[in-house]
Amino acid sequence: GGTSLNACGREVLQFFGSVLVFDMLVNNFDRLPCGLWSTLNQGNPGNVMFTESDTPIPIDNMPWCIRADVTQQQQLRVEYLKNAKVLVRAVAAEPDVEHPGFKRIRDFLHTGCREGHGWLGLGIDIGEEGTLVVQHAFLKKIRSVVGDAGGNGDDCIRLTEEDLHKDLDDLLGLLPEALVEHSGLGYSIGGFENVDVGFCVDVLQACREALQEATQQSAMHLQEDLVPIQTFNV
Numbered sequence: 001g002g003t004s005l006n007a008c009g010r011e012v013l014q015f016f017g018s019v020l021v022f023d024m025l026v027n028n029f030d031r032l033p034c035g036l037w038s039t040l041n042q043g044n045p046g047n048v049m050f051t052e053s054d055t056p057i058p059i060d061n062m063p064w065c066i067r068a069d070v071t072q073q074q075q076l077r078v079e080y081l082k083n084a085k086v087l088v089r090a091v092a093a094e095p096d097v098e099h100p101g102f103k104r105i106r107d108f109l110h111t112g113c114r115e116g117h118g119w120l121g122l123g124i125d126i127g128e129e130g131t132l133v134v135q136h137a138f139l140k141k142i143r144s145v146v147g148d149a150g151g152n153g154d155d156c157i158r159l160t161e162e163d164l165h166k167d168l169d170d171l172l173g174l175l176p177e178a179l180v181e182h183s184g185l186g187y188s189i190g191g192f193e194n195v196d197v198g199f200c201v202d203v204l205q206a207c208r209e210a211l212q213e214a215t216q217q218s219a220m221h222l223q224e225d226l227v228p229i230q231t232f233n234v
């Protein structure tokens with residue numbers, strides 16, 4: 001079942017797929033529920049706003065990077081990277097099959113998160129078609145940021161560790177100098193203190209490996225499906 005999507009609906013779902021890549025890179029679990037995070041995470045509809053022209057705007061983009069230099073977080077980091085790799089590999093291997101991890105977004109939009117934020121949902125089922133729109137946009141953005149845009153160079157961004165450090169420095173440069181100085185004393189600087197470039201780089205690498213493994217998996221399936229052709233002398 002599901003409701004047929006119009007152009008505006010498709011654009012919003014494509015936005016969800018793209019913003020989910022950002023959320024995955026910084027472990028921002030407080031927006032859209034998906035297979036990357038525990039089912040206890042029911043999503044937060046308040047962190048997506050809309051303009052008068054129905055353009056979606058992500059707000060409260062809080063990073064919660066899992067640090068390798070914090071002993072208590074090391075195992076969680078390993079598990080997170082594994083989950084990211086499994087999710088990306090599954091979607092890349094079968095992009096036209098509704099993935100359970102992404103169906104959670106479909107269910108979130110349909111019935112809300114009543115036990116979490118008390119949202120009753122839209123009461124609209126985007127259907128399998130809608131889930132696939134999210135998955136395709138997610139996969140396209142993943143390919144872009146790891147430098148594999150499916151042969152389309154125009155869509156290729158390829159984030160590097162150097163890029164991420166520069167972006168963070170530029171963002172910190174927009175903050176009052178005194179605020180940044182106090183961050184080393186345990187003060188919050190709007191979430192920027194939670195950014196760990198090394199974590200983001202490791203997530204990108206996990207995604208890159210997932211894409212490679214999905215390609216190899218598809219190639220193996222193709223080989224398995226091949227039927228030997230009997231040749232005859234004529």
